[in-house]
Amino acid sequence: MKTEERLPAAPPPEPERPARRQLWAEQLRDLGYRLLAPAASLIFAAVVGALIILVVQGSTEDVADVAGAMWSYGVENKDSLAFILGRATPLILAGLATAIAFKAGLFNIGVEGQYAIGMLTAAVVGSQLQAPTVIHLPLTVLAGMAGGLLWALIPALLRVYRGAHEVISTIMMNYVASAILLYLLAGPLKDLNQAGDVAQLRTEPVQDTARVGRMAGFFNSLGFDFRPSVPLTWFLVLALVAAVVYALTIRRTRFGYELRVLGTNPRAAEPSGIRTNAMFMKAMLLSGAVAGLVGLQEVLALEGVMKIDYVRGFGFAGIAIALLGRNSGLGIVAAALLFAFLDRSATGIELRTEVPSEVIIILQGVLILSIVVAFELVRRLAARRRLQETHERA
């Protein structure tokens, strides 16, 4: 009785518990809001891409050509799925690495350098150590993580103890990483059996005991028909497991909770018993360790060596993917698949059309900008709706 009398009166301490059906409707609408922003920005990016092609090539035919090539290479081709999953593997890991830092309110722009160092340390342990697979492979993977962690350690220390902003320091670490990489691959770590120019600089090959296999056989036993050489490896499983562990950690553990508090309201963190500096350290180091996994598919499975012209850019793509996926495990996997699809269709555009395939890179850049603007607009829209509803209730 009492509570019923109190509730309609001015500001109730807790909102009235809605009926279950209403709850469902609200959840559905929330989901709608959440999907609205990515959908809107995807459409926006596609329109911008089409406009760029129109302006550059001057004919609508080219737009159709590009769309056709994207379809046939990104979807139709029987190996497409394998290429997309294989490409998504490092992208998922890079997205997760960025997201861990994001969750604590940190910008780890240094994933790019961290995964390069991780590739190097893994290549060294993978090629120099003699051990059976059960020991060698885990050690090699750990070495990759340790390399990434090491490269994140300096920005983390500088941030916590010296107040240096991690955006600048992680970028600086990227440049130092490429200088060190060039030095080590040209000197101490160079594979002496290789001759040739700078582009051929590489470490000694990783031994069989530290290699990871391709996955085409497994998929084909499920009824797919992939060429055995498609660049799809068991690292995909590692990336998916990492995404699940990430999602559970963020949602279900104390560490994840503290991370979220720190990221959403840093001023409230310390008074509520969270040791902010320790959390900054942990988040940054964990981010670096996961970043160390990004390049391992290339070193341990696809190439078997660390080369100076290794595939770059996963770190920056990871930022886009974390933003696009709103730092959620599922969202990051979805965004990584989207980026992998775009990368794959770039091959189609390259081979089938007159349009430079770099249009895809522009598309990805536009996507990042439009996604943050779209999320902001949807947030305002939702806030306005909520305000309206509160008014109506009152």
Next chain:
Amino acid sequence: MPEIFGQLFGIAVFASLIRAFVPLFLATLGGLFNERSGIVNIGIDGMMIFGTWFGAWGSLRYGPAAGLLIATLSGVLVAAIHAVATVTFRVDQIVSGVAINILALGVPRFLSIVAFGEGQEAQSPAVRSLPKIDLPGLGEISPVVPLTIVLGVAAWWVFNRTVLGLRLRSAGENPRAAESLGVRVINMRYAGVLISGAFAGLAGGYLSIELVGQYTEGMNQGRGFIALAALILGNWSVIGVAFSCLLFAWTEALTVYLRVDWINNAFIASLPYIVTLVVLAVFSRRVRPPKAVGHAYEAGSPV
């Protein structure tokens, strides 16, 4: 030892220092405008990259002077994206800046293929530079060098002696108080970001047109980020950043001239970046950034 002394402070190093100083100081001056108006611009590096490409393209088509102008305008155009995103839509300023930097990795590649032809995605043909000025003792220098000094003096004058400068700074220190005194904070922040883009674009144009005579991919080498560190070391004042840019330019000059047996070349090559890290470590807590920098401002909002 005297040889080392020459490598550190010789006349060749000094000439090289001036060449490195110009783009860095221009970009840092730009950063001064956006940060003092209250907006963080991590995208300066990207705006410089756009400047290098459009500068080369403009010089190729319309000559070096027009090239510098086009580079400047391209910086303004990219800055406009950042301004709309951060000032109007109030999205996270660092996120927007990072997005611009990512755009700058891809767009110039695309444009190069379109403008310079297939297989030319990473570089332009050689482009014409402005006629050099002969300076006794220093040799020939680009006319952009004195222009940079003039712009530096002008920036000091704007910040410290004009109403515009006062309003711009107030928007970055206490936007609410500024607004209550009739300052249009939104306009000031737009101005700050657009001017920043102009400086960054010009800096990029100087790199491709004047310094190298060609656009090549990655030629900016992170100067935009070093500019952000120079801003911190210079404590957000024009005179301060002039000195901090001199320091960073000197370290860059050393990467060209310093060759010492017992110091590794990879270390020397990363000297500017390592010095930046050290500077960040030492000075980040000793300086005072504009109070409201990084915080979105909503005109007329109650809080």
